[in-house]
Amino acid sequence: MDETQHPQLEVISHERTERTGWVLDSPEPPNLFHQLITSIKSKISSLHSKNKNQSTANVAFSFLKGVFPILEWGRKYKATKFKNDLMAGLTLASLCIPQSIGYANLAKLDPQYGLYTSVVPPFIYAMMGSSKDLAIGPVAVVSLLISALIGKIVDPLVDPVAYRKMVFTATFFAGTFQAVFGLFRLGFLIDFLSHAALVGFMAGAALIIGLQQLKGLIGISHFTNKTDVVSVLEAVFKSFHTPLSPLNFVLGCSFLIFILMTRFIGRKNKKFFWLPAIAPLISVVFSTLIVYLTRADKHGVNIVKHFKGGLNPSSVHELLLKSSSSDIGEAAKIGLICACVALTEAIAVGRSFASIRGYRLDGNKEMLAMGCMNIVGSLTSCYVATGSFSRTAVNFSAGCETVVSNIVMAITVLISLQLFTKLLYYTPLAILASIILSALPGLIDVHEARRIWKVDKLDFIICFATFLGVLFGSVEIGLLLAVCISFMKVLVTSIRPSTEVLGRVPGTNSFCDVKQYPMATKISGLLIKRINSPSLCFANANFIREKILKLLTEENEENTKDSIHVLIIDLSNVVSIDTSGIIALEELHKELLSRGTELALASPRWHVISKLKLAKLVDKLGRGRIFLTVEDAIEACFDSKMSTLNSC
Template sequence: MELQPMDVDTTAASGPSERAKLLLASPNPSAPWQDLISSIRQTFLPRPKTKQPRPRHSVLFLQALFPILKWGRNYKATKFKNDLMAGLTLASLCIPQSIGYANLARLDPQYGLYTSVVPPLIYAVMGSSREIAIGPVAVVSLLLSAMISKIIDPSVDPAAYRRIVFTVTFFAGTFQALFGLFRLGFLIDFLSHAAIVGFMGGAAIVIGLQQLKGLLGINHFTSKTDVVSVLEAVVKALQDQWYPLNFVLGCSFLIFILMTRFIGRRNKKFFWLPAMAPLFSVILSTLIVYLTKADKHGVKIVKHFKGGLNPISVHQLNFGGPYVGEAAKIGLICALIALTEAIAVGRSFASIKGYHLDGNKEMVAMGFMNVIGSLTSCYTATGSFSRTAVNFSAGCETVVSNIVMSITVLISLLLFTRLLYYTPLAILASIILSALPGLIDVNEAYKIWKVDKLDFLICLGAFFGVLFGSVEIGLLVAVAISFAKIVVNSIKPSTEVLGKLPGTDHIFCNVVQYPMALQISGILIVRINSGTLCFANANFIRQRILKWVEDEINDDMEESTKTGSGLHVLVLDMTNVTNIDTSGIHALEELHKQLITQGIQLAVANPRWQVINKMKASKLIEKIGAALIFLSVADAVNASLLLKMDNLNSC
């Protein structure tokens, strides 16, 4: 007898049949291009609560693109007082760090300060985070020096190296803006949390090893970043020639900076102490070198330091040379890493303050600031965790603190750069080293190990890839393992047999997870735990379901022989399946045919919007039967039980 719950003249069946009609009558979902246009409109033209005249839409667009136009109307003098103090505190940390990071990026010191002038100003009018501090950071500086040095050696042709850096920054900003414009923020999720933890830890160690050149006063050092090459270069330098005074000077101030940080953490009232320590170290060490003439005794100094306003660098962008492809590739990598760090930092502090940060708008702001930065002698900038923490502790209210910091750095460029001629390189190395412990998160790595072993493998892959290979290898290993995890989970998703939870009418649970759940005689309920039923997993799922059916038939063979109550309905719960392709449709057709040959009917429960639409388009609904499509597992089970009762009564 064929299952026809639509024909059962009972109140219990009329409800499910009506609900099934609603499911089958659902309209077609919107086309992909319509979704794209809608998402772009939401980014730049948010929908007002009430219908607005056309001029109002232009205002909404400008406010979405420049958030300062919205919150700036309510800005008060009391907020500016807090932002002023936070900005000055931020500048005291930013100036020495920017010089050190420029050295890490293998650029002249002034380019670090240039990067702390223009990008923060652009972000201030376009960004939505109130606490984030914009400027150069260690990881991006390492990325640039490690990857661009393979194309052009900065010690051989510094001008060509600098042109590639600006071109990479332009590409990075362009990619970031496009990610935000087309709402492609999910791309940064390819660098999983575990991958970022491992990458940051490995990068921190590599950055620390790179600083041995300045800390030991080594003249000739390797351009490679792996730990083996760096240690070999250090051993060779120690056997050849190095200058102990650099080491003594650098370590002394490194200990001082770390002590002030310890005091600042123990007593929040002294938050300004670790922020001021790097600038104080630069001033004091420069004065010591100048008074003692230590530069004539082997202490390496900055020497020439060009100041003034940011020079225009439009003419230095190189889009027609042989390295434009490599520049675009490096720009994409830097864009992803910079966005990942900035959005993670911004969202962390936004959650503390209790407001939401729109990742797509942040991408647009980051993109524009780097594009404009590349035109004004800046290299890739992003949000810094250490400086953002200082900005937050100093009591900033808005991004005006970034404006104050930028103006302060600009004044320093105009008036004080000549005073930094005698600044020892060992101090810049110690400042960078003092910022590295925050990048190595051992506790988070241990937490990843406790939660997910495969994620921990991704973390280790990124860590050791950066440490013993290169920055690119570390990223490649992390992304490759992440993709492998996705592929394995997609190809072999889990399927589970459901049973009814005792004491309930419509709750069905995994019988393995909930042993008390009862399987219903004659009905097998299987749930597919995959977001998509596609070419990668359709055949595996079909075979897995048929195996469940075979096992169920074998278990019920004796009972079905005596009572005729063997398996007669397979209920396929598709609640978790959000999409399906032609391979998935074909697999369901084959499953239906194989079940029919065994006298078993296929009932589909809760197919989602995209799934039911494609089932109708492929006419799979007609093959299975509209009466066998249900809105819930409970509806399908109730209809199957009614059929079983009719069969028993007819016997």
């Protein structure tokens, strides 16, 4: 080697040593307790800085504005916006009234409870919610959950009062859980129902709901309380051995065709967006008139009959909070399931329309708003309410400006409860079944299922397993399968993380996976391995160690002339390490030494290098085997090789 190059190499070596010092001599990272205290202090100081120049009244008003956004935007509300909100609210009510009656029937409650649920919760949400478009009320999936889960505990036909009390109690717990999620920012809990699981769950629930509507469409008097497809179809086939009135089927199918035709017209011509929205109400009005004028109820047509109007009655005395612990436990479990499903659907719908309109939806505020509206709803004869996709789409298409459209809808429903409930006595059950059936195609997203299949096969397995679980098992089995398979996916990824062999990309100083970038070249005598896991812990440490040793053996067998002298592990993706991970690195170091191979660590993160120093692994490896970058590690290996050659 040219002696004039020695000073330059010494400078490069000195700079590299200095960079290694930056890694090893970095300050101790803050511990968990220190991080918690710092987070609390920063929040307190930020609140203090915001409020130090404000009076107590202003501070209180700022707090109230955070809880009740209506105090913020309500002061800027203009009459020009009210015209659009009024039209959207009236259009929404025309869809909401028949749907709410149908969903109450699906939840195995008297029809007025569906309308009650479309009065109080929308009022509360209008004051506390952050979405301009979300339409609040009962929805098909939650109604099915209510009837499926509570129907196993209390038979609504045998003891309707006890069933209703359990529904209100479950609603109270659902609201409590939702409010707690919002207050303590625990929204991540609903993420355990992944997007793929939700697609499968919605599709399975839609088919079950559709099959259950055959009861009303055909006019079956006695039907199964089970929700699996086998039991439902068995109940349908058994019904054919009993006398049935074909008028139910003719009436239901006629108006179902009418509703679907109006939906087709509305999609083809956006000017007629209001037509599919009012089609259910037109169907209810006309079918009720037909039954009343022809006295079709005397000829086998099943009608609603029981329909109590008036204001929402108090249901405080009906909550089972003083009952046995088993009843409270069951109600809490059902409430938690309904809370998660309702939140997942509402936030997904709300975020979709918020992105279209270009504003941000505050997830924690949404959870708190929905929690409060369901708690108050449980005290005023309502069951679990949430955001509906079909009604939100109508609200958006009708040109809503703010959540005032929800208030208009709620007032319209309230007026209907006061004035028109007696007219709905003759409403045929077949029409309610046809209205629910017309809303189901929106729950089955075949296009999205295909996209999931193309993008991620494991996600599709979650989707399909959830679908089959709901269809052939029960609603809770489907949800349990979704959560369990999602957990398994996370565990498999954590326990069996991938590792990459790195090579230099020509013309750059970048080191990338040689499988992804075939042009990247390996460096003779070196093996560079990157661990693709955020944690090196007890769950995966031994797996990673064995995988590295196996690869090293294969590399040496393939290149017998130029065996691996140095193994460089890139730790840039590893953000945490525990004692099992450290022991695995120590054992790897010993095994490599016995094979005549050295170990070098590159790009260790802050918490990782801190623990390696505390465990004395840095001393065992030597300071000269810890590097800031992979490139530094490679240069050090070549310098060491050249020094060995020069000494020879």
